[in-house]
Amino acid sequence: MELENVSASKVAGGWHKQYCFDSKTLNSKTRFAIFLPPNATEEKPVPVMYWLSGLTCNDENFMQKFGAFQVASRLGIAIVAPDTSPRGANVPDDVDGSYDFGLGAGFYVNATQPPWNTHYNMYDFVVDELPNMIERHFPVSSKRAISGHSMGGHGALMIALRNPDRYSSATAFSPITNPIKVPWGQKAFSNYLGDNRDNWEQYDTCKLMRNFSGSPVPMLVEQGDKDDFLHTQLKPDNLLTAVEYEKYPLEFRMQHGYDHSYFFIATFIEDHIRFHAKNWMTS
Amino acid sequence: MELENVSASKVAGGWHKQYCFDSKTLNSKTRFAIFLPPNATEEKPVPVMYWLSGLTCNDENFMQKFGAFQVASRLGIAIVAPDTSPRGANVPDDVDGSYDFGLGAGFYVNATQPPWNTHYNMYDFVVDELPNMIERHFPVSSKRAISGHSMGGHGALMIALRNPDRYSSATAFSPITNPIKVPWGQKAFSNYLGDNRDNWEQYDTCKLMRNFSGSPVPMLVEQGDKDDFLHTQLKPDNLLTAVEYEKYPLEFRMQHGYDHSYFFIATFIEDHIRFHAKNWMTS
Numbered sequence: 363m364e365l366e367n368v369s370a371s372k373v374a375g376g377w378h379k380q381y382c383f384d385s386k387t388l389n390s391k392t393r394f395a396i397f398l399p400p401n402a403t404e405e406k407p408v409p410v411m412y413w414l415s416g417l418t419c420n421d422e423n424f425m426q427k428f429g430a431f432q433v434a435s436r437l438g439i440a441i442v443a444p445d446t447s448p449r450g451a452n453v454p455d456d457v458d459g460s461y462d463f464g465l466g467a468g469f470y471v472n473a474t475q476p477p478w479n480t481h482y483n484m485y486d487f488v489v490d491e492l493p494n495m496i497e498r499h500f501p502v503s504s505k506r507a508i509s510g511h512s513m514g515g516h517g518a519l520m521i522a523l524r525n526p527d528r529y530s531s532a533t534a535f536s537p538i539t540n541p542i543k544v545p546w547g548q549k550a551f552s553n554y555l556g557d558n559r560d561n562w563e564q565y566d567t568c569k570l571m572r573n574f575s576g577s578p579v580p581m582l583v584e585q586g587d588k589d590d591f592l593h594t595q596l597k598p599d600n601l602l603t604a605v606e607y608e609k610y611p612l613e614f615r616m617q618h619g620y621d622h623s624y625f626f627i628a629t630f631i632e633d634h635i636r637f638h639a640k641n642w643m644t645s
Numbered sequence: 646m647e648l649e650n651v652s653a654s655k656v657a658g659g660w661h662k663q664y665c666f667d668s669k670t671l672n673s674k675t676r677f678a679i680f681l682p683p684n685a686t687e688e689k690p691v692p693v694m695y696w697l698s699g700l701t702c703n704d705e706n707f708m709q710k711f712g713a714f715q716v717a718s719r720l721g722i723a724i725v726a727p728d729t730s731p732r733g734a735n736v737p738d739d740v741d742g743s744y745d746f747g748l749g750a751g752f753y754v755n756a757t758q759p760p761w762n763t764h765y766n767m768y769d770f771v772v773d774e775l776p777n778m779i780e781r782h783f784p785v786s787s788k789r790a791i792s793g794h795s796m797g798g799h800g801a802l803m804i805a806l807r808n809p810d811r812y813s814s815a816t817a818f819s820p821i822t823n824p825i826k827v828p829w830g831q832k833a834f835s836n837y838l839g840d841n842r843d844n845w846e847q848y849d850t851c852k853l854m855r856n857f858s859g860s861p862v863p864m865l866v867e868q869g870d871k872d873d874f875l876h877t878q879l880k881p882d883n884l885l886t887a888v889e890y891e892k893y894p895l896e897f898r899m900q901h902g903y904d905h906s907y908f909f910i911a912t913f914i915e916d917h918i919r920f921h922a923k924n925w926m927t928s
Contacts, residue, residue: 372871373908429712431911588655625656628714 365499368393374431375400380421387487388448389480395421397441399434402501409505409642410440410496414514418466420445427624430631437639440502444492448481462546463553470517471565473554482554489525507638511535511627516567522579523570531641533582533634535627536589539601540568546595571604581612582637584630586620648782651676657714658683670770671731672763678704680724682717685784692788692925693723693779697797701749703728710907713914720922723785727775731764745829746836753800754848756837765837772804790921794818794910799850805862806853814924816865816917818910819872822884823851829878854887864895865920867913869903
């Protein structure tokens, strides 16, 4: 069986389910979670929001904490949350098991360096293999949006900029906007991609934004001004400079008093879901 | 310092905070979480919903997963979530560390049997010490409601029936309604309270309901019909028989397809918060 069902719970009239499958891209078994709203049927497939989580997370954190199943249910939107890295006994981890590299920290890139390149191909997994699997097995349309938090916010913006034909809209909470310039990104990229920094730029939102041409994907970025990582790892000013330069349609909202936690996500996620819904309606 | 602040995150315009203090009742340090809506001030104190969690939980599970901060924020309601047992190196646990007795499983009773009676006084803690602490330190009124899940649903209904003057309303998700008749309750009560079953009845919702006299506390009980513990541990039919006999104002809702998880709570918690708000307005 291609997909192995792991759990199923009714929620907000729809279903939250977890599945495992053997990923060819990740060369390992992987688990994802999906929320299907009650109106999703083969005859009336629904659009999908892909959610990319941050460091240390798996498919569960967002689904347990985002707190807006009712909104997704009413708007008729599926949500898919993959893991943040390959997993399994054979998958290498950082030597010291650190939180910011290796397991739980795939950074949504395709690794080129051994031993990482055998499994750490999260870019291809998120862009191709996962949506193909989702669209083959569930009553969803090809209308896709992508959102994420922190490392996953980096993933969402970067992936949308590289694949504007595949996503109607993209949003991010507290994204790492300029990974080639900050410690988290530099550690991950040097290990996954090697020391030649030219190879890093294809995964850097600020760089991609500055070089963007084509039909832009509307974006919404939410940032808390009490985020402990604001100036060291996230650097939204770098993104805003690139957005200004490019005149890219990105709405940036600095929220007073909010930190880097899921409490921040839970506060504004409804706006992000509605942002996607609005863009689907007009696309 | 009486209260030690452990964390603070802005959420839905208000604040989620965790505090520790040395509990005289529990003879140990304890942690609780509080949500304060943005309109809570010394001049305009807000009502409080106390939330009692189920087996294995602490003060975090509900706050991270209930998903209705926006509703509590808009309605101007504080929420307080205590731990489910005393904690600490000196607090005894079940010999085999089982999930259904000892740490994480205080069952909201005052233990009379050694070694439990030194620390396991969750009834007095929830009814007296905690609200006294809350009302002394935060901008909350003396309008209280109480809700809970599973073991905490037992706690909420039982405590409201024994203290109808202290709570405006009570609600429960998937409560253990008749603990003296089911394995979870029998294991906990025999250990905490001893073998004389007469001493158990003061903590049994069905028994208290049948003997109730006075001014009743309006109640709402939510139960999923796909709950794995429905017939073995929860036994809502026993509660409904007692409610019918007593003509007690309890609304019972059997929800089709829902299980015992937080996904069930997240689906209907808004109704419970509004149930409390309605009763506060009319009380």
